[in-house]
Amino acid sequence: MSSSRERILAAARANKPALMSLPPPSDFGGDASLARFSEVLASIGGTVVRLAARSELAATVQQLFPAARLVASALLTPTLVVDQQTPTDVLADVDLAVLAGEFGVAENGAVWLPEAQMLHRALPTVTQHLALVLDQRQLVATMHQAYARLPAGPGGYGLFIAGPSKTADIEQSLVIGAHGARSLVVLVY
Amino acid sequence: MKVALFVPCYVDQFYPQVGIATLQLLGKLGITAAYPPGQTCCGQPLANSGCERDALPIYRHFVETFQDYDAVVVPSGSCVYHVRKHFDKLEQTPAVQRVRANTVDLIDFIVDKLGITTLPGAYPHKVGLHLSCHGQRGLHQANESEVTPVRDGHLRRLLAGLDGIELTELDRNDECCGFGGTFCVSEAAISGRMGHDRVQDHLRNGTQVLTGGDMSCLMHLQGIVRRQKLPMKVLHAVEILNGIS
Amino acid sequence: MSYRTHASRAEAFVLDHERTSWHDETLWFVRQKRDKAVYAVPEFQELRNLASAIKDHTLSQLDFYLEQFEAAALANGVRVHWAADAAEHNAIVLDIIRARGATRVVKSKSMLTEECHLNPYLIEHGLEVIDTDLGERIIQLRDEPPSHLVLPAIHLKKEDVGETFFKHLGTAEGLTDPQQLTEAARQHLRAKFLAGEVALTGVNFAIAETGSVVVCTNEGNADLGVNLAPVHIASMGIEKLIPRLQDLGVFTRLLARSATGQPVTTYTAHYTRPAEGREMHVIIVDNGRTKQLGRPDFRASLKCIRCGACMNTCPVYRRSGGHSYDFTVPGPIGSILSPNIDLKKHSTLPFASTLCGSCTDVCPVKIDIHTQLYKWRQIVAEANGLLVAKKLGMQFMGRLLASPAAFKLSGQLARRGLRLLPHALSHNQAVNAWAIARELPEPPKQSFRDWYAQQAPTPSA
Numbered sequence: 001m002s003s004s005r006e007r008i009l010a011a012a013r014a015n016k017p018a019l020m021s022l023p024p025p026s027d028f029g030g031d032a033s034l035a036r037f038s039e040v041l042a043s044i045g046g047t048v049v050r051l052a053a054r055s056e057l058a059a060t061v062q063q064l065f066p067a068a069r070l071v072a073s074a075l076l077t078p079t080l081v082v083d084q085q086t087p088t089d090v091l092a093d094v095d096l097a098v099l100a101g102e103f104g105v106a107e108n109g110a111v112w113l114p115e116a117q118m119l120h121r122a123l124p125t126v127t128q129h130l131a132l133v134l135d136q137r138q139l140v141a142t143m144h145q146a147y148a149r150l151p152a153g154p155g156g157y158g159l160f161i162a163g164p165s166k167t168a169d170i171e172q173s174l175v176i177g178a179h180g181a182r183s184l185v186v187l188v189y
Numbered sequence: 190m191k192v193a194l195f196v197p198c199y200v201d202q203f204y205p206q207v208g209i210a211t212l213q214l215l216g217k218l219g220i221t222a223a224y225p226p227g228q229t230c231c232g233q234p235l236a237n238s239g240c241e242r243d244a245l246p247i248y249r250h251f252v253e254t255f256q257d258y259d260a261v262v263v264p265s266g267s268c269v270y271h272v273r274k275h276f277d278k279l280e281q282t283p284a285v286q287r288v289r290a291n292t293v294d295l296i297d298f299i300v301d302k303l304g305i306t307t308l309p310g311a312y313p314h315k316v317g318l319h320l321s322c323h324g325q326r327g328l329h330q331a332n333e334s335e336v337t338p339v340r341d342g343h344l345r346r347l348l349a350g351l352d353g354i355e356l357t358e359l360d361r362n363d364e365c366c367g368f369g370g371t372f373c374v375s376e377a378a379i380s381g382r383m384g385h386d387r388v389q390d391h392l393r394n395g396t397q398v399l400t401g402g403d404m405s406c407l408m409h410l411q412g413i414v415r416r417q418k419l420p421m422k423v424l425h426a427v428e429i430l431n432g433i434s
Numbered sequence: 435m436s437y438r439t440h441a442s443r444a445e446a447f448v449l450d451h452e453r454t455s456w457h458d459e460t461l462w463f464v465r466q467k468r469d470k471a472v473y474a475v476p477e478f479q480e481l482r483n484l485a486s487a488i489k490d491h492t493l494s495q496l497d498f499y500l501e502q503f504e505a506a507a508l509a510n511g512v513r514v515h516w517a518a519d520a521a522e523h524n525a526i527v528l529d530i531i532r533a534r535g536a537t538r539v540v541k542s543k544s545m546l547t548e549e550c551h552l553n554p555y556l557i558e559h560g561l562e563v564i565d566t567d568l569g570e571r572i573i574q575l576r577d578e579p580p581s582h583l584v585l586p587a588i589h590l591k592k593e594d595v596g597e598t599f600f601k602h603l604g605t606a607e608g609l610t611d612p613q614q615l616t617e618a619a620r621q622h623l624r625a626k627f628l629a630g631e632v633a634l635t636g637v638n639f640a641i642a643e644t645g646s647v648v649v650c651t652n653e654g655n656a657d658l659g660v661n662l663a664p665v666h667i668a669s670m671g672i673e674k675l676i677p678r679l680q681d682l683g684v685f686t687r688l689l690a691r692s693a694t695g696q697p698v699t700t701y702t703a704h705y706t707r708p709a710e711g712r713e714m715h716v717i718i719v720d721n722g723r724t725k726q727l728g729r730p731d732f733r734a735s736l737k738c739i740r741c742g743a744c745m746n747t748c749p750v751y752r753r754s755g756g757h758s759y760d761f762t763v764p765g766p767i768g769s770i771l772s773p774n775i776d777l778k779k780h781s782t783l784p785f786a787s788t789l790c791g792s793c794t795d796v797c798p799v800k801i802d803i804h805t806q807l808y809k810w811r812q813i814v815a816e817a818n819g820l821l822v823a824k825k826l827g828m829q830f831m832g833r834l835l836a837s838p839a840a841f842k843l844s845g846q847l848a849r850r851g852l853r854l855l856p857h858a859l860s861h862n863q864a865v866n867a868w869a870i871a872r873e874l875p876e877p878p879k880q881s882f883r884d885w886y887a888q889q890a891p892t893p894s895a
């Protein structure tokens with residue numbers, strides 16, 4: 001092991017203050033309604049579209065994204081098959097990814113997307129447009145409850161995605177579609 | 190209750206009327222405040238410049254001067270904040286602890302200690318309130334915009350209780366004026382700009398009389414008002430509450 | 435003292451009155467967005483207390499959590515490196531890149547690598563390093579340092595960006611529409627992402643119990659870079675640790691609201707294990723942090739989560755610009771971090787404040803920023819960073835103000851002097867900085883104490 005490691009640990013040990021206590025995990029309750037989730041998501045540039053039934057998914061996607069040529073998804077018949085081995089230049093052409101979100105967070109419009117649902121780790125950000133499919137019973141109020149839903153940890157890689165990619169780096173003007181997905185739709189059933 | 194008046198150094202020299210109004214207002218409220226003539230300063234100008242050590246004799250002198258009083262009333266939140274917060278550098282003898290606890294801003298004294306929440310009088314003008322940051326954030330004399338949108342505080346309420354008065358709603362309710370003690374000369378350009386912006390906010394929103402609980406900020410703002418020859422009067426709040434003509 | 439002062443750089447900035455107004459208003463707008471988001475969360479102040487307590491606890495057990503994190507990360511297949519200082523950090527990064535034979539590096543925002551001056555180092559060694567955050571890319575093309583923690587190009591107007599893109603990205607001359615400029619950057623950077631061989635990221639939070647690092651962005655540039663490149667290197671300061679995954683609930687609720695008023699950043703990415711066939715490295719960096727940990731008055735500065743709120747609220751920062759601080763981290767937090775790095779060079783930063791305390795009140799982890807500024811002032815003065823003349827003056831004032839008789843006399847002299855001097859002299863700006871923007875008070879005939887002495891025998895209550 002490197003000596004820097006020992007030096008840093010020794011200095012941290014020598015210089016740390018007396019033990020302070022760690023507060024227990026918190027939960028402030030809150031509103032976990034679909035209405036709240038939709039309202040917040042809209043305020044950050046995303047959209048909620050309600051499916052009357054999950055079986056309507058393909059038709060709704062077709063209707064929402066008529067121009068999408070290359071669609072990657074495990075939830076409907078894809079026009080492009082993406083898996084962990086898909087090379088970068090193929091990923092680069094994906095127009096739309098339709099992926100299953102695990103749960104949503106009403107206070108901030110975020111959706112938890114675990115690695116298992118991504119097909120390829122880069123897919124959620126490399127795709128031009130992103131649609132996340134969410135069971136409306138899977139909503140929590142706040143991030144406290146969100147992390148409480150991950151007792152086994154976040155997995156190898158996991159994302160909370162709240163709206164489309166955005167930036168305000170030029171004079172604080174909000175621009176949607178910086179590097180990641182240009183639009184985000186949450187399809188709720 | 191044995192009450193002493195502490196008059197900050199610059200008030201003593203440049204704004205004697207503020208000290209006079211303080212004595213008179215306290216008198217009307219049944220409090221005869223003594224003015225121990227040996228008093229000098231709270232030491233803040235030095236300490237804020239990084240010379241806290243050189244300020245220790247001043248601290249000790251302050252404690253000696255005021256240790257026998259039940260309340261040391263000051264028409265300046267900034268000085269009170271300094272005594273309360275920074276006299277921790279002294280050995281905490283009973284006298285030091287007493288003086289730190291008993292030193293109180295005039296407005297807080299009136300409301301919290303005397304339990305007086307309205308004062309008689311009329312002041313039919315549009316009044317802009319400027320609290321010092323030490324009063325506002327240091328002594329929590331008013332709600333902070335960093336925490337809540339609700340604007341409240343003792344001085345705001347006392348003023349609002351005067352007949353005919355209208356309080357200015359500012360674009361930035363509690364932005365610092367840029368005085369900052371020696372900051373006003375060591376960073377003169379930024380200080381001047383901050384003061385300018387502060388005064389403009391008042392002007393834009395109709396302030397005719399600019400007031401507050403700390404003459405130091407007001408001295409700075411008044412300097413700008415006078416330099417720019419703006420139609421605005423600058424008064425310490427005690428002058429208004431004491432019934433200025 | 436051969437170093438320029440904050441005041442001199444600020445004075446240059448404030449000369450452009452209109453641009454100063456624009457800068458101030460732009461950042462105030464961010465502060466207002468923050469306020470709106472904060473007011474909407476009833477438990478916000480409670481969250482600040484929790485965040486502060488969690489960080490306090492972590493610092494008090496830092497050695498334990500560092501080891502716990504390392505063990506978990508190693509078990510996840512992550513390679514963990516330790517760097518005592520900037521030089522060692524940079525060398526480790528270079529070694530990893532060289533071992534892969536890579537030359538193209540894409541980088542998302544990391545103040546730590548900025549602090550280590552990593553970019554110039556890698557470029558010197560022949561590598562292409564592309565900052566992929568839009569604001570960072572803009573200033574990289576302009577060869578400027580960031581002027582803000584989360585809004586690195588906040589000092590620039592869209593015209594400036596248009597000019598830069600015209601020069602470097604071939605956009606139309608005179609193009610100033612943020613939407614179109616961003617689109618141009620998207621196209622330009624997409625090619626870089628697709629070609630990236632090594633992705634560098636910072637770390638917002640490192641979770642000791644799971645060995646994960648968490649990176650928060652709005653643009654998605656960190657994830658795009660990391661997930662397309664075969665190698666991910668995450669650089670983290672030792673203070674980024676938090677004990678449990680659950681603690682992220684507190685911090686993710688605070689970070690974006692404090693920073694920009696968003697309810698959460700668009701992407702909150704949790705990197706725990708490298709993807710199959712890929713590499714993930716974490717470099718744990720000290721670079722002065724354990725020293726700061728050993729200063730009881732200043733260790734709380736290590737709680738900083740780099741939200742930038744203290745900058746947006748600082749009335750001095752808003753009117754002097756980030757570059758006036760001449761330090762990687764500008765604004766109030768930079769002014770309490772920098773003296774730990776180089777006391778002499780940054781000796782004027784603790785004085786670049788009115789001590790108004792607004793920074794302390796917005797700080798999501800409740801760092802007592804303005805109190806630390808005050809305390810650094812004492813250290814700077816003790817170290818004779820203050821000009822000797824000023825220092826002597828202060829001692830003189832100390833004696834004066836401790837002596838009632840001398841005090842009384844000097845006050846009289848000042849007041850009379852002011853009454854007698856002609857305005858042109860008393861307001862001479864070369865000797866009296868007060869008079870640059872302000873009139874002096876009109877001296878009254880009588881001081882309060884003189885008036886008091888003339889009153890009828892005072893009943894000394």
Ligand code: SF4
Pocket residue numbers: 583737738739740741742743744745767793796797798799800801803
């Ligand atoms: S000091 Fe506090 S307010 Fe400033 S950047 Fe750090 S966390 Fe944010």
